[in-house]
Amino acid sequence: MKKLIILFLIVLLSACHKKTAYQNPYLENVKFSIQINLDLPEYSALKFANNSVLVRNAGIKGVLVFNSGNGFLAYEASDPNHYPSSCSTMQPNQFTCSCSCEDNTYSLYTGQLTKGTGQYSLKPYHIAQNNQTLSISN
DSSP states (O other): OHHHHHHHHHHHHHHOOOOOOOOOSSSOOOOOEEEEETTSGGGGGGGSTTEEEEEOSSTTTOEEEEEOSSSEEEEESBOTTSOOOTTOBOEEETTEEEOTTTOOEEETTTOOEEESOOSOOOOEEEEEEETTEEEEEO
């Protein structure tokens, strides 16, 4: 009976693990923190659901910010399925984004690849809203 309890505890403890960090050999883990004001004209599209913008002054190739209608999401703008290059910055198009290098397209709702090739999803960033200010960080 004692062995059974020990075995049960080992199985239980091994099942509990931390959420693993986003691991991608193509994208380094760049630390940054920015704030964007939704009242500024360059971010006004984010006041409406299903709109996105590219913020160029953060992350590796910039940050894609998306208003899902239920909140805001932020992702690295460099295509996660190849090393950053001159063509790897993805361009937002409402609720998707695309890379011209390999014609990869990703959903800004989920971060998943919807067209093209690769095994990695978009690299998510932490985002928080305080009134009309979005704080984005990694």
